Amino acid sequence: MITRLATGAALLAVLSFLVFVGVELLPGDPVTTRLGPTATPERVEAARHQLGLDRPVLVRYGEWASGLLSGDLGRSATGKPVSEMLADRVGNSALLAGISLTLLIPLSLGLGLLAATRRVVSAGALVLASVPEFVLAVGAVLLFAITLRWFPAVSLIPAGSSPLAHPSALVLPVLSLLAVGMAYAIRVISSAASTVLRSPHVEFMRLNGIPVLRTAVIPAVLPVAVQVWLVTGVSLVGGGVLVEKVFGYPGIGELLVVSVQSGDLPVVQALVLILGGAMLLALLLADIAIRFLTPRLRTAS
C-alpha cells in the first residue's frame, strides 16, 4: 500500500514536470504575446525579468512546483491569480461529473449485465461508443432544446449562484456525458459478465438451482466495474471539454479551450496538471478498490 502511494506521488511529480516543460515548449512567447510585437527590446527584457522568465527552466519549475504544494498556482497572463480563476470552475466540473457518475453506476451495471445476455443492448452500446461526444451534445441540443424546448440549450448560470440551483441547465450536459461514459462502461461490464457466465462453475451452479447473478456474476464483475467507474468519472471531467464548450457550461473544460486559444499558459499548466492528477488518483483508488474487492489478491501476499 505504501509503495503504491509512493509510486503515485512520484508519478505526480513526473507529470507536473512534463506539464510544465510541455506547455513551455508550446509555440508563442508569453512576453511578446502580452506586450505586442513592437515593444522595444528593453521593455521585453524588463517584462521577462519581472515575470522571472530570464531564469533557467529548472529554477522556474522548482518555484512553480513549490507554489503548487502550498496551493499557489501562480498568476495568469492577465495578472489574476490562477487559483482564483479556477476555484469555481473546478467545483462546477466536478459537480457535472459527479452527477453523471452517480447515474452511470447503477445504469451501467444493469445494462452491462443485460448486455451480456441480450445482443441488442450490447449492439446499442457499440453504436453509442462510436459516436463522438460533441456530436451527441449537438444532437441533444437540436432535439431537446431547439426542437422540443424541454431544456435550455446553453447552461447560463447567473452570477453568484451554483449550477445546482439551476438543475434544468444541468440536464443536457449530464445526458451527453452520461452517454459518453455509458458506452464504454457497459461494454467492459458486459464482457466481464459474459466471461463469468460461460465458465463451468457458473454452469454447475445454475444446474443446481443456485441464483448465479448475486452469488457469482456480480462479485466477479464488481472489481472490474469499480475500476471502470473511477476512471470514467475522471475522464468525464476531462472528456467534458467539448461537452462543456457546446453548452457554454462554466467548467474547467470550457476554460481550458479558451485559455489555449488566448495563450494563457499558467492557466493551461494548472488545468492540465489538475486533470492529470485526478486521473492518477482515480487509478490509485481503483487499484486499492480491486484489492479490497478481490479476496484472492489480499491474501496472496
Place this chain on the structure above:
Amino acid sequence: MPLSRRALLRSAGLAFGTATLLGGCGPSTPASAPVENTAGRVPRKGGSLRAVFTGGGTADTLDPFGSASPVDFVRNDVLYDVLFSIENGRATPRLALAAEPAPDGRSFVLRLRDGVVWHDGSPFTANDVAYSFRYMSAPERPMPSELQSYFDLGKVAIRDVRTLVVPTRQPIGDPALIIAAFLTKVIKDGATSFTPTTAVGTGSYRVTAFEPGREARLTRFDRYWDGAGAVDELVVLSLSDPQAKVNAVRTGQADYAGDIPFSMAKAGSGSPDVEVRTAGRRHRVGFGFVLNATIAPFNDPRARRAVRLAVDRKSLVDSVLLGYGEPGNDLYGFGTDHFAEREPLRRDVDQARKLLREAGAEGASITIRSTEYEVGYNASTQLLAEQLREVGLKVKPDIVGVAEFFEPRALAASNGVTFSIGALPLPVIYARLAAYPSLALNDRELNDAIAAGLAAVDDTARRRAWTTVQDVMSDRGNTIVWGLADTLSLERKAVAGVEVRGLAKYPYLGKAGLA
C-alpha cells in the same frame, strides 16, 4: 510606434470560436438578406435586455484598460465613458467637449463636460482625467495604452476643474480623433481595483453583479449625463462558443448575440421572432492580406501589384463571406472620413504573370501567415494560395494559433499575413500598419503624407493628405483588401436602440432595449 496586443485584438476583432458544427449543415439556398439595424426604432422604458458576446472565460474583467475579449469591450463601454467616441468616422464629444490644438500642434487644451457624476455620486473633474491618463500609460501595466506614443501623458497639466493641457509628441491637428480611436476611458481619481463593488464609472449603467466567464448584471444609472438608458437591467452574457451564442437567442435565453459567424447567419434565424441583422454597409470590416515589402519578392512594387491583379475578389467574397459583403479595393478604412471609394482592380491573370516575370518573381515560393482571428481567415488564405497558383506563385499557407500569430520573427519571415480592420479613422489604420516593421510600407511619399494628414488642422488639407496616402497605396501599396464584410448579429425582432460607436463588433448597448 508601440502597439499593444489589446489594441490589435480590438481592431482586428476576436474570433475565439472554432469551426462551427451546425452552421455548415444549414440550408444551401441563400437565407434572406440581413436586416439593417436602423436608429429609427425607440426602445420602451423598463424591462431587461440580455445580450451575449464572445468572452474570455475567467479572464473576463471589469478593468477598462485590461479588456481583451468582445464581452469585456461591450460591457465596459456602458460602465465607463470615453472622452470622445467615434461615430460615423468622426470624433464625437462624450466626457470631453473639445480638444483644441495649439497653433504649432505641439499641445492641446482639453475641455471637459460639466455636470457629470460618478456612480457613487461624486462629481467628475479634471483630476479624474489626469489620473486616467497616468494609469493607462503606466509602464508597469501589462498593456499600457498606445495613446502615449502621440501624447506626453506624464506632462499633462490641470488648468482648472474642467480644463487640462496635454503636450503632444508630434504635431497633431485633430487630437480628439486620436483620443477617440484609442478608447480613452475615464476612471475615478485613485481607482486601482475593478471589482463589482469598486468598479465605479460614469456610464449609463452600473455593475450590480459580475462573474467572469458567465455574466454581468448592470443596473440603469438614473443620473447619467446623456439621459438614462431604456432598460432597467442589462445582462451581458459571456460565452466562448459561437454556436452556443446563437442557440441562446434561438431558444429565448438571450435577446441579442453579437458578431455571429457567416455560416450560422446562412443557416437562418430558426425562429419567427428572431432575425439576422447587420450594422449596415458603412460599418463593413476590411478583410485582406498585407504583403511584407521588406523582403523579396514583394519588395518589388510590380510583384505586389501582380498579386492584386491575380486575386479573384468575387470568389473570395462568395466562399469566405458567404455573400455577406462586397469586393474591396485594397484600401483599409472603408466607411470612414476621407476614404477613397475607388473601383477594385479587375482580375487580369496575364498582366499579373507579366509583372511577376518583370520582377523576376516567376514561380517564387512564398508563405502567408494566417490565424482564425476572424472566422474564414484560414479559408481565405487557402483560397488565395489556389488563385496565386494560377499566376505561377507557389504559396505555402502558414496556419498558426491566435496566441502565436504575432511572434515577431515569424511575422518578419512571412511574405504576407492575414489582416482585418474595421471602420476606424485613417490615421489609426495607417498607424497600425506602420506599427509592424514587416507590414509597414517604407515609402517616403507615403510617410510624409501620413504625417501631414495627422498634423493638418483644416479639412481641406486633411483630405489632400489622405488622398495622397491612398494614391500611393493604390499605386504601389502592400495591402490587398479583397472584401468588405458585414458584421452580423442575431436578435429578437423587438431589440432596438443598438448603436455603433467605433466598431460594429462591439456595439454600444447603453441606449438599447426592447421595442
